[in-house]
Amino acid sequence: MMIKEIITVILLIVGCFFFLAGTLGVLRFPDLFSRLHALTKADNLGLGFIAAGMALHIASPWAVLKILSIWFFTLLASSTSCYLIARFQKEKEQPTDRKEGE
Amino acid sequence: METYKIYILTSAVLFVIGIGGVFMARHFIKKIIATVIMGGGVFLCFVSFAERDALTFADPVPHAMVITGIVVAVASAAFALALARRIYQLTGEQSFPIDK
Amino acid sequence: MSVLIDSLLAILAIYLALQCLLAQRLIQTVFIFFAFGLALALTWVRLGAIDVAITEAAIAAGFMGVLFLDALRDFSPAVSKKQQNLEAVRNPLPGNDTKRPILPRLALGLGLVLFLLISLEAVWNTPEGKGLTVVTGVMLPDSGVEHPVTAVLLNFRAYDTWLEIGVILMGLLAIFAAGGKEVYRKSGMTAEDPVLRQVILFFTPILFLFGAFLLYFGKSGPGGAFPAGVLWGAIGILLHLGGRPVLTVIPRWLLYLILTIGPGFFILLGFLLMTTGSTLFEYPPAYAGILILIVETMAAISIAAALTAIFTNLNQMSEEPDKIESNN
Numbered sequence: 001m002m003i004k005e006i007i008t009v010i011l012l013i014v015g016c017f018f019f020l021a022g023t024l025g026v027l028r029f030p031d032l033f034s035r036l037h038a039l040t041k042a043d044n045l046g047l048g049f050i051a052a053g054m055a056l057h058i059a060s061p062w063a064v065l066k067i068l069s070i071w072f073f074t075l076l077a078s079s080t081s082c083y084l085i086a087r088f089q090k091e092k093e094q095p096t097d098r099k100e101g102e
Numbered sequence: 103m104e105t106y107k108i109y110i111l112t113s114a115v116l117f118v119i120g121i122g123g124v125f126m127a128r129h130f131i132k133k134i135i136a137t138v139i140m141g142g143g144v145f146l147c148f149v150s151f152a153e154r155d156a157l158t159f160a161d162p163v164p165h166a167m168v169i170t171g172i173v174v175a176v177a178s179a180a181f182a183l184a185l186a187r188r189i190y191q192l193t194g195e196q197s198f199p200i201d202k
Numbered sequence: 203m204s205v206l207i208d209s210l211l212a213i214l215a216i217y218l219a220l221q222c223l224l225a226q227r228l229i230q231t232v233f234i235f236f237a238f239g240l241a242l243a244l245t246w247v248r249l250g251a252i253d254v255a256i257t258e259a260a261i262a263a264g265f266m267g268v269l270f271l272d273a274l275r276d277f278s279p280a281v282s283k284k285q286q287n288l289e290a291v292r293n294p295l296p297g298n299d300t301k302r303p304i305l306p307r308l309a310l311g312l313g314l315v316l317f318l319l320i321s322l323e324a325v326w327n328t329p330e331g332k333g334l335t336v337v338t339g340v341m342l343p344d345s346g347v348e349h350p351v352t353a354v355l356l357n358f359r360a361y362d363t364w365l366e367i368g369v370i371l372m373g374l375l376a377i378f379a380a381g382g383k384e385v386y387r388k389s390g391m392t393a394e395d396p397v398l399r400q401v402i403l404f405f406t407p408i409l410f411l412f413g414a415f416l417l418y419f420g421k422s423g424p425g426g427a428f429p430a431g432v433l434w435g436a437i438g439i440l441l442h443l444g445g446r447p448v449l450t451v452i453p454r455w456l457l458y459l460i461l462t463i464g465p466g467f468f469i470l471l472g473f474l475l476m477t478t479g480s481t482l483f484e485y486p487p488a489y490a491g492i493l494i495l496i497v498e499t500m501a502a503i504s505i506a507a508a509l510t511a512i513f514t515n516l517n518q519m520s521e522e523p524d525k526i527e528s529n530n
Contacts, residue, residue, distance in 0.1 A: 073405075073408070076401065076404070076405075077401075077405075080397060080398065080401045083397055084395070084397075084398060087395070105204065105205075105208050105248065105249065106249065107326075108205070108208045108209055108212050109208070109212060109245060109248075109249060110325045110326065110328075111212070111322060111325070111326070112212040112215060112216060112245075113325060114318065114321040114322045114324070114325050115216050115318065115322075116215065116216065116219055117321060118314055118317055118318040118321060119216070119219045119220055119223065120219070121314065121317065122223070122310075122314050123223040125310055126223070126310070127223055129228065129277070130277075131228055131231065131232070131270060131273060131274075131277060132223060132228075132231055134270075135222060135223070135231060135232075135235050135270070136223055138235075138262070138266065139219045139222065139223070139238070142219075142238075142242055142262075145242075145254070146242070146245065147325055149246060149249045149251045149254060150249060150325075151328070151331075151333070152249070152251065152333065153249045153250060153251075154330075154333075155331065155332060155333030155334075155335050156250065156335065157335050157336065157339065158339070159250075159335070159339075159350050160249070160250045160251065160335070161333040161334055161335040161338070162334075162335070162338050162350035162351040162353070162354045163333070163334040163338065163354050163358075163359070164333075165251050165253055165254055165351045165354070166351055166354040166355045166359060166362075166363075167362075168251070168254050169253055169254055169257045169351070169355065169428055170355070170362060170363060170366040172254070172257050172258060172261055172262050173257070173261060173366055173369070173370060173428060173505075174366055174369050174370075175262065175266075176261050176262060176265060176266050177369050177370045177372070177373030177374075177512075178373065179266055179269070180266075180269055180373055180377060180512050180516065181373050181376045181377055181380065183269055183270070183273050183516060184376070184377040184380040184381070184515070184516055184519065185380050186273070187273055187276050187516065187519045188380050188381045188519070190276055190277065191276075191381070191519070196277055
């Protein structure tokens with residue numbers, strides 16, 4: 001019992017650390033692309049750790065499934081929106097490049 | 103201090119911030135958002151009192167009223183936005199003119 | 203510990219509300235507004251109002267934020283260059299705010315402080331009441347559902363809920379009147395993007411399923427018609443943004459039917475119940491559960507259609523000037 005709780009707490013702390021790192025990145029990084037990188041990668045990892053910690057804490061199969069699906073959908077949505085924002089910015093910065101690439 | 107008391111004080115502050123925003127903000131969108139914040143303060147007051155009157159469950163009547171209230175607030179904000187965008191299209195104004 | 207969390211959350215909400223109104227650029231205002239909505243949603247969770255939290259996160263933060271964000275396409279600086287020049291001609295002095303006389307501002311500030319003190323005193327010293335918790339608890343077994351909030355929404359205060367679905371429809375009608383589109387067109391904004399298209403296609407059935415789950419779950423826990431309606435409305439909005447605008451596909455009469463089926467069925471049921479000798483919206487306890495579920499489903503469909511239509515209309519508003527110019 002104790003070990004499970006300790007692992008949960010460790011997972012949650014690690015998750016919070018990644019969120020903190022991601023937020024710091026958003027605040028401190030110079031341009032949009034590196035900010036997006038910090039936001040989506042670090043935060044998704046942090047969310048993954050927190051989801052794992054909560055899943056371990058609750059330990060009922062349905063709840064675990066729900067938590068994992070929350071994590072999965074957030075992953076999908078955030079990476080898609082990251083891609084869309086990045087693409088929009090790229091088009092705005094160098095509109096000719098994309099036409100050549102196509 | 104019980105939980106609801108913190109939020110009751112918060113609700114009053116939010117409401118006044120909203121009122122201040124309605125008067126001070128220039129742009130239409132900010133004015134609309136200020137009314138939404140005012141609404142948020144009122145909802146917070148309702149739900150706080152629901153928490154105060156909780157027995158085995160919190161008082162559901164304020165909860166139901168707040169849910170309907172949120173939807174009404176969205177409908178009115180959407181209408182206000184439509185008006186604001188229409189005004190902008192027709193006159194080019196983004197805020198009410200200061201001079202009468 | 204819990205007082206600490208609550209205090210932090212309260213301070214966060216107040217800070218975000220202030221920042222939202224003080225932000226220099228409109229896009230900051232809108233994004234802080236998103237954050238403010240989510241902070242409020244957390245507040246509802248702390249106060250045990252999970253239904254309100256879901257509704258707030260979905261409608262107030264999500265849907266309303268999307269509407270504001272969409273409106274920025276009209277008001278963004280790039281678009282309004284012409285407008286700025288116009289204003290520069292009208293008000294030659296930069297910084298209109300400094301021109302304002304100091305006295306009204308002082309009066310307004312004093313008034314606000316006074317008002318803050320009065321409202322603090324008013325909410326702090328509200329006399330103790332019992333509320334309606336006991337009454338609801340006693341009546342709950344007759345309502346046909348186990349969740350008190352759903353019982354209040356769809357049974358005890360069904361008349362209010364009916365009116366409120368009507369308010370959404372009124373909002374839509376008002377938007378039509380304020381210059382919304384009668385003819386829906388393809389937005390064509392990001393239609394060609396393969397990633398967006400695939401993700402939207404992937405999310406459509408999941409959102410539908412999740413909405414249906416919330417709808418059904420509403421009888422025993424937080425959920426119900428409003429969150430479900432918003433999720434289904436989100437499908438319509440996503441499809442519209444992804445280049446598959448649903449409103450252009452379905453015929454006009456069908457849209458009107460979908461929009462009115464919720465409140466229509468609701469009030470029809472109420473009148474039918476009156477013919478059996480009960481009052482308006484007084485369900486017979488034996489059938490209350492199934493009747494509430496049907497009413498909720500119809501209401502959710504109507505809410506979803508109304509939200510989709512509201513978004514589509516507002517989204518198409520900014521496309522009008524181009525059309526006028528090209529006609530000229």
